[in-house]
Amino acid sequence: MGNAFAGPSRTSLSPTKLPPTKPAPRAALAPTASNPSVFDLAAPAEGRLGLKQYGILPPSRPRPGQQRPCLPSEIAAILRNPTEAGRYAFRLADSGEAFGIRHALAELHRRGAMHVDEAWVRNHWVLILWKLAAYVQAQAYNAGWSVSVEEACEKWWNFETALKQLLYRYEREVNLAQRSVLKRVHEHDSSSALPMVLLVMAIRSPQEGEASRGPTLDLTDGWYRIIAQLDEPLSRAVGRGKIRAGQKLALQGARL
Template sequence: MRSLEFEFDTPAGDAFGPQQALEFLHSKGAVHVDARWIRNHWLLILWKIAALTRLLPDEHAWRFSSEEVCKQLLYRYEREVNLAQRSAIKRIQEHDSSPSQSMVLCVMAIPTALEEDETPFVELTDGWYRIRATIDKALHRAVQRGRVKVGSKLAISGARLNGSSEPAEVLQALDLSALCLESNAVKLARWDARLGFAPRPFVATLRSLTPDGGLVPCMDIVLTRVYPLAFVDERERGGGEDMSNARGEAQEAEEEEKWHAQQGDVRARIEAKYEQSERTLEQLSGMLYHLASGMDAGASQSYATASQCEDYLDSLLVSSDPQRDASRIPPSSLPAVAQLAAQRSQRSREEMRGQMEAELAAACAPRRSRDFRVVRFEDAGTGPGGAWQGRRPRGQRSVQLTVWDVSKLGEQGLQEGKRYIVTNLRPTQLRSWRKPDDAADIFLSTRRDTSWRLVE
């Protein structure tokens, strides 16, 4: 940028540029910065004081001077080095703050020419450092129309940081990473808005939304209509919801009752199939324990191995007369065989339980229904009596919001006439959207991470 080449003329007739500024700082004991740090802040300070000089031309003599630049550099050194205070962009690049936080950044540069396959981007600043930001189609259109230009301040929420997953030094990171901005999460800020992180999220309005503008981070709304609860079936493997079979609460209750009846019938058939096998082992174990309890205490001890006990038990399981064949087992081996039968019965019971559940799920798959409710709302006013306080008039848009998993919102649910702060909405039915001043519906939907907060 040309600011890096700019030099002031001193009263002695010497040039004062970034190199002289670095020498000045070192002479004042500010030795923990290098030429890169000076060039970054020289650029941003000149940009700032040039804008102030243009706003206040009568103060040109002292404001746009090398003395003012040196004063600003010393101030920044004190804040950043001695007090260890970091700006928003520095904290984001060092991964100590989330890029999704609400913040105000200023557009510092807009490239005039892009490669054919290059994603549109702008260069933003928080007054201390710079960062690139890729923009979506809607923001690119705003740039082309001149709505967003150099010097515009942007109120940003819900941004993402693309690039290296590791923290980076802020001056090196300019070419390594970029914020990812979507227009529904960006609005023009006031000219006097303070740069950096904001204390509260920025609220989008119906008029500001675009169908291709991505996620809507936050809205302040008043519900005007709440439609009855409905249900749909979810498709398998993340295929979304099948809206073609939407049904009301009465139909859902009938479907649920029908499924439980079907599941009961299937479970009874499967349990009957496994019951005989389980009963055989239990009866055999009981018989062996009974025979072992009647064994003469003075009988000679058997040294049957575990393998022999397995063979005894297997022969009893296939025998047509287990009582007769059990009497042929050495009496002193009966306790071991009985214990083995009991262990196998317990293991078989656990295995059969898993097999039964698997067969039940295959024969009568669990229902995958999801509840939802459609609501209508309008932007909440911020003045007395809800009077509209926006800088632009309300648009003519109306909205249908599909609220998923309403049952998770608690007993109160959603109530008409109540005011809510709602986060993380996504546009749907994109081809049905019309312009903000058209009296037509737009369509939004909640996500699993959508949150609702009642405003009393």
């Protein structure tokens, strides 16, 4: 994954409507019977494992005579276009029932996470599944080639893992009021000119009749997304392939 730096006042961030949390998390909500804690954030006694300990490393080139294993079609599709995750539902092995966004919302409510709606779940579902798909690819393609695609999918690509990620985000964002940088910018509690590191989700070419506007970028901080309109130098960098989906951009001085 590459990195690039965008200098001051070169990027314009176009706000999009964020899924609401109810109430807006300006202050932490103390755990109560009506608003319980839904995820234990305490570190385990043995300490937390990093991605390297899980075998999640940048994909390596195959050795001579080796071929990379094929990823499941749904994972490959989400890696190519993360928004496809919004339509994906996990199929349970025992019953064959499909569990997607609406089932995740119902399960959140059942466990006491009552202050979010389907739009909130959909936003995070897309980003979580994109991340989990990347975990499967990275673990299956790592330098040791010791984990099969099936083993990686069994660990990461399932409804329960996605649900745990949603519960974690609810605990951080709603119960503890720990909002991501884009959430704070959207809610006008932080300046868009602040230094921030965002990931390029997608590059959008101008539509017919909009060539003068140049390309736009879909950027994310991992929790929320925003559209970035570029100035001429950055547009040329996109055209030359210097900025690609999957890269991180260090931004400063962006305008909202």
